[in-house]
Amino acid sequence: xxxxxxxxxxxxIYSLLSASLFVAMDAVDxxxxxAAVGAGISxxxxxxAITMTGRSEYPERHKPLLALAVVIVTGSxxxxxxxxMPYFGSAEAPIHQHVAPRYINDSMQEIGxxxxxxxxxxxxxxxxxxxxxxxxxTAGIGVLALLLVARRSEEDEKADxxxxxxxxxxxxxxxxxxxLIPFILLFAFxxxxxxxxxxxxxxxxxxxxxxxxxxxxxxxxxxxxxRVINQSFIQMIAATGVLLYGSVGVVSLLSGKEFFDYSxxxxxxxxxxxxxxxxxxxGVGLTVASIMIIIFFNFASRRGNQ
Amino acid sequence: MAAPLCLFLTRPRLVWFFSIVASGLAFLISCLLLQxxxxxxxxxxxxxxxxxxxxxEYRIDQLxxxxxxxxxxxxxxxxxxxxxxxxxxxxEDRHTVFYILYLLSLAAxxxxxxxxxxxxxxxxLEISSLSAYALIALGKDRHALWASxxxxxxxxxxxxxxxxxxxxxxxxxxxxxxxxxSIRLPEVAQTRTVFTAFAxxxxxxxxxxxxxxxxxxxxxxxAYAPSIVTAxxxxxxxxxAVYLLIRFTxxxxxLSFSFTHLPLQVVFMVLxxxxxxxxxxxxxxxxxxxxLFAYSSVAQIGYMIVGFSLTTALGLTATLLHLFNHALMKxxxxxxxxxxxxxxxxxxxxxxxGLGRQMPVTMAAIVIGGLSLIGVPLTVGFVSKWYLVLAxxxxxxxxxxxxxxxxxxxxxxxxxxxxxxxYFKPSLEGADSIxxxxxxxxxxxxxxxxxxxYFGIDTRLSVQVAQAxxxxxxxxxx
Numbered sequence: 001x002x003x004x005x006x007x008x009x010x011x012x013i014y015s016l017l018s019a020s021l022f023v024a025m026d027a028v029d030x031x032x033x034x035a036a037v038g039a040g041i042s043x044x045x046x047x048x049a050i051t052m053t054g055r056s057e058y059p060e061r062h063k064p065l066l067a068l069a070v071v072i073v074t075g076s077x078x079x080x081x082x083x084x085m086p087y088f089g090s091a092e093a094p095i096h097q098h099v100a101p102r103y104i105n106d107s108m109q110e111i112g113x114x115x116x117x118x119x120x121x122x123x124x125x126x127x128x129x130x131x132x133x134x135x136x137x138t139a140g141i142g143v144l145a146l147l148l149v150a151r152r153s154e155e156d157e158k159a160d161x162x163x164x165x166x167x168x169x170x171x172x173x174x175x176x177x178x179x180l181i182p183f184i185l186l187f188a189f190x191x192x193x194x195x196x197x198x199x200x201x202x203x204x205x206x207x208x209x210x211x212x213x214x215x216x217x218x219x220x221x222x223x224x225x226x227r228v229i230n231q232s233f234i235q236m237i238a239a240t241g242v243l244l245y246g247s248v249g250v251v252s253l254l255s256g257k258e259f260f261d262y263s264x265x266x267x268x269x270x271x272x273x274x275x276x277x278x279x280x281x282x283g284v285g286l287t288v289a290s291i292m293i294i295i296f297f298n299f300a301s302r303r304g305n306q
Numbered sequence: 307m308a309a310p311l312c313l314f315l316t317r318p319r320l321v322w323f324f325s326i327v328a329s330g331l332a333f334l335i336s337c338l339l340l341q342x343x344x345x346x347x348x349x350x351x352x353x354x355x356x357x358x359x360x361x362x363e364y365r366i367d368q369l370x371x372x373x374x375x376x377x378x379x380x381x382x383x384x385x386x387x388x389x390x391x392x393x394x395x396x397x398e399d400r401h402t403v404f405y406i407l408y409l410l411s412l413a414a415x416x417x418x419x420x421x422x423x424x425x426x427x428x429x430x431l432e433i434s435s436l437s438a439y440a441l442i443a444l445g446k447d448r449h450a451l452w453a454s455x456x457x458x459x460x461x462x463x464x465x466x467x468x469x470x471x472x473x474x475x476x477x478x479x480x481x482x483x484x485x486x487x488s489i490r491l492p493e494v495a496q497t498r499t500v501f502t503a504f505a506x507x508x509x510x511x512x513x514x515x516x517x518x519x520x521x522x523x524x525x526x527x528x529a530y531a532p533s534i535v536t537a538x539x540x541x542x543x544x545x546x547a548v549y550l551l552i553r554f555t556x557x558x559x560x561l562s563f564s565f566t567h568l569p570l571q572v573v574f575m576v577l578x579x580x581x582x583x584x585x586x587x588x589x590x591x592x593x594x595x596x597x598l599f600a601y602s603s604v605a606q607i608g609y610m611i612v613g614f615s616l617t618t619a620l621g622l623t624a625t626l627l628h629l630f631n632h633a634l635m636k637x638x639x640x641x642x643x644x645x646x647x648x649x650x651x652x653x654x655x656x657x658x659x660g661l662g663r664q665m666p667v668t669m670a671a672i673v674i675g676g677l678s679l680i681g682v683p684l685t686v687g688f689v690s691k692w693y694l695v696l697a698x699x700x701x702x703x704x705x706x707x708x709x710x711x712x713x714x715x716x717x718x719x720x721x722x723x724x725x726x727x728x729y730f731k732p733s734l735e736g737a738d739s740i741x742x743x744x745x746x747x748x749x750x751x752x753x754x755x756x757x758x759x760y761f762g763i764d765t766r767l768s769v770q771v772a773q774a775x776x777x778x779x780x781x782x783x784x
Contacts, residue, residue: 074467081474081502131417131429138410138433142440145403146451 004050012043028199029117036207041292044214048299118201118277126280130245132203133287137242140291144235147298174219184212192285193278202281206288213293217300231297234290241287245280252276368775372626373419373549376633380541381412384641386750388534391644404444408538411437415546424472424558425482427550431468431514434546435461438539442531453526460513460523467510474503475558487558507554508570515547517611518581521604525588528600533644536596540603541637545629548610552622556779574615579709581608586716590723595646595653598720599639602679605713606632612710613694620700622776623769624693630768631678631686634761638754639675642668645747655727662729667748669728671755676721678758681714685762689769 015038022031121129192205217225385408392404414434418427439461443454476482478499479490491500509520516524524544528536555570582605589601606628613625643653645668650657662669678685681692691714698707761768 077502077505078470081499083498125425128423128426128429131426131433134410134414135429135432135436138407138436138440141403141406141410142436142443145400145407145440146443 003056004053005047008043008046008050011046012039015039015043029201032199032204036204036211040211041207041214044211045296045299048296052299117199118281119273121201126249126276129280129284130249133242133245133284136288136291137238140238140294143295143298177215177219181212181216184215185209188212188289192281202284202286203288206285206290207292209285209289210292210296213289214296217296225297229293229297231294234293234297238287238290238294241283241285241290243283244286245283248276248279248283368771368778369549369552369626370419372630372771372775373545374416376545376630377412377415377419377542380633380637380754381538383750383753384534384538384541384637387537387641387644387747390744390746391534391648392532394648400444404441404532407437407441407444408535410434411441411538415542418546419549422484423482424475424484424487428465428469428472431465434543435465438543441535441539442527444535445530445532447530449526450530453523453530457523457527460520464510464513467506467513469510471503471505471507471510474499474506478503484553484558488560491559504559508551511547511550511554514544515551516544516604516607518577518584518604518608521581521585521607524604525597525600528603528640529594529596533640533647537637537640537644540599540640541633544603544607545633548607548614548625548629552614552625552779556622571615571617574611575706578608578611578615579706579713581605581611582710582713583716586713586720589720590716592720593655595643595655595658595724596640598655598724599636599643602717602720603632603636605717606636606679609691609694609710609713612706613697616697616701618697618701619773619776619780620693620697622779623772624690624697626772626775627693627768628690630772631690631758631761634686634754634758635675635678638671638751638758639679641747641751641754642671642675645751648747655723658724658727659731660728662725668751671751672728673721673725674755674758676717676724678762680717680721683762684759686758686768687762689762689765693769 015034019031019035019039022028022034188205188209191200191208192202194200213225213229388405388408392401411434414430414432414437417430418434421427421430435458439454439458442457443451445453472482475487475491478497479487481487481490513520528540531539585601585604585608589598589605592598592601610625610628610632613621613623613628615621616624646658646661646665647653649665650661674685678687681687681690691710695707695710698704698710
């Protein structure tokens with residue numbers, strides 16, 4: 001494929017399709033994440049990257065035969081592996097026999113959160129989720145390390161002015177966006193705090209929140225956005241998110257319980273679980289949103305510099 | 307016991323000093339852990355107070371404790387020199403970011419080693435890889451970006467393979483806990499799905515490991531990364547991958563499965579040996595010393611693989627010993643190279659002319675490290691090669707023992723090239739101004755060099771631990 005824009009769009013469509021596949025398999029939370037991250041934010045980020053690099057591919061220098069061979073071998077191995085898998089949805093499958101029954105039957109009493117996915121994610125396997133947040137944090141820091149922009153020069157301001165006049169032209173888009181953004185932000189908060197009861201949670205909420213900001217930047221220019229959100233502030237937020245998550249663990253550690261044992265947070269274990277999950281989801285949301293914004297800002301300012 | 311976890315909390319707003327404190331703390335903790343494990347056996351810690359198969363468990367036996375010790379000690383020593391070195395190599399405004407990434411990477415490696423949960427391994431693997439890509443890309447040379455990109459592609463493929471493998475295992479057993487997996491896997495061991503899972507995990511780990519045919523990312527990544535990063539990764543990152551290989555084949559899949567379903571023993575043996583020779587030969591022809599030692603790392607990994615493929619307790623002991631010893635050697639060598647880099651700004655072989663006179667102490671460190679790499683008696687290199695040869699002979703494969711010794715001869719050749727240039731060639735013009743490096747470099751370098759010699763003479767600690775670890779591995783998987 002020579003036109004990279006088409007490639008990005010195809011990737012977005014692919015993500016959306018797999019999201020609907022997940023819905024068909026009753027994995028709503030995963031589908032939600034896939035739609036928000038795969039089809040939403042990563043498409044956006046890739047679009048930004050394309051505006052920086054140009055949208056057509058260089059003529060290829062080598063034949064990708066080796067890659068094709070690797071893909072074919074991997075694919076056939078995967079198909080080979082499926083031959084002995086338990087049937088889809090079969091109740092006898094080991095997944096449904098070993099760990100899952102406890103999650104399904106007891107999580108309501110133990111944690112008191114209707115959405116089982118959330119309780120597995122945020123309590124039984126809280127440490128994994130913590131790791132994932134740190135992954136995102138690392139990614140953000142990595143981008144920061146590589147793309148850190150020095151002070152903006154006057155030239156950039158001029159470029160922004162130019163951009164500004166360009167933005168003027170998309171009057172309809174701007175008005176529609178202005179109307180949409182509050183709802184997107186509100187939806188993000190809904191997803192954030194409703195994660196206990198329905199699909200959703202910190203990851204998705206953070207991404208949705210960030211995409212609202214992206215939208216704003218794309219149509220109103222970097223300078224306007226920077227007036228509201230400055231870089232060091234957003235970095236602080238990112239760090240606070242991770243620390244908030246971690247400190248929930250430390251609190252339980254200090255009160256003599258195991259790391260991430262939320263029952264330490266309150267005298268009633270179930271209430272403690274609630275509080276813990278709420279706090280860590282908040283941490284997740286903060287970090288995800290701010291890291292996404294950091295990445296986007298750094299990309300976008302790069303474009304201004306060129 | 308809960309203490310190692312405190313580590314993962316030390317996140318942002320950090321400077322060099324803070325990093326050292328964190329890393330030193332980790333070092334202390336892992337010393338204590340090692341002691342405790344040696345005294346009282348496996349320790350297990352349940353995160354979030356959920357029982358193991360439901361929640362995530364930390365499980366530390368002799369093997370983990372040894373690895374934890376290696377990683378945290380090397381990291382602490384390397385950090386001592388970090389401040390001086392990166393001031394030369396990384397722009398001022400990126401220092402904080404550098405330390406954040408460094409600590410993240412350290413925490414992630416400790417996490418991979420400490421955890422007893424397969425998916426948790428993957429999560430930490432991601433953290434460590436991401437921070438590694440960024441750290442490597444921080445190198446001064448523009449090639450660093452390309453090297454990091456290569457590593458990113460290879461590393462991501464590796465990580466994805468591991469994830470696929472773990473996913474398939476979960477599907478067949480319904481559990482992610484390693485101890486639990488090892489109990490439940492044999493029941494379904496005959497299925498193709500488990501076979502596929504095994505294949506994916508092994509290939510994925512070998513990519514991370516830079517085992518011979520899959521090592522292409524390593525030399526460039528090591529050569530263009532900032533010196534401190536190279537010293538840290540060369541001594542730890544591949545060790546973590548070796549740990550994963552051992553953990554997955556021995557603990558998760560079990561010995562009988564790992565080595566009977568596939569001609570794995572032969573494959574690993576051959577690849578290990580070919581790796582030793584190919585990489586050592588490649589090392590001889592390098593003009594950049596960092597490249598040279600990076601290839602030699604690939605060769606040393608070959609030795610570990612050979613020891614591993616013997617599937618005897620002695621062979622595994624040799625591998626673990628070499629793991630420990632190689633961390634010491636490469637840590638010392640790359641740090642010394644960092645010192646050279648600090649003074650003369652490059653690590654090209656021709657710029658080494660006459661350095662033996664200008665920087666006698668640093669060059670002496672390189673020479674001792676090199677001798678250790680060759681395996682001269684009284685250094686750690688000798689100890690691990692001795693055990694490796696013993697292990698091979700125990701199985702009765704004489705030709706392989708001979709081949710291993712021949713491989714050491716190749717190491718003589720490439721180490722000699724450096725010595726020759728540094729000591730027997732006249733200095734370059736204008737090189738008179740080159741002085742010894744500051745004390746901040748000297749102390750960490752010589753700590754590692756002395757450790758090289760010390761553990762070469764007094765082998766009790768390292769051998770005991772390695773033996774205990776390999777015996778316990780064979781104990782759990784008869």
